[in-house]
Amino acid sequence: MKKMIFLLITLFTTAASQTSIAQSQQQADIDAVKTVCNYYIDGGTNGDSITFSKAFSPTGLMQFMRNDTMQIVSLKDFMARMPNSGKKQDRKAKIESVEVYGNAAVAKITIEYATFYFHDIMSLLKTKEGWKIVGKIFYREMKK
DSSP: OHHHHHHHHHHHHHHHHHHHHHHHHHHHHHHHHHHHHHHHHHHHHHTOHHHHHTTEEEEEEEEEEETTEEEEEEHHHHHHTSOOOOOOOSOEEEEEEEEEETTEEEEEEEEEOSSEEEEEEEEEEEETTEEEEEEEEEEEEEOO
């Protein structure tokens, strides 16, 4: 009987420890994805193309709708459009949500300007270099 109790305690302790490790890794990945999203936000807000570019995989794509037509831009070209001006933009940004599934993640970011919002949906992958945005879609919503 003592052996059975010891075995059950050992099993529960091991399971709890593994759950704690998995939760710690999950939180570390969420924090890392938020860091990458903040490279995008801070680089764009502060006119810092170096910080901005740290967020992206140059092989990724940005897709959006313009006049009912899908537009596709490589993230490499998107990064090249970001000037390194150091000029701060008047906007507010917020990471609305982050979901991580192993080495894949999705983040939603809202950027508020005076007359409109950008709603960005980012797809990220965990690469050898860390988390990178590999896909971006967005919607521009006019304020009412």
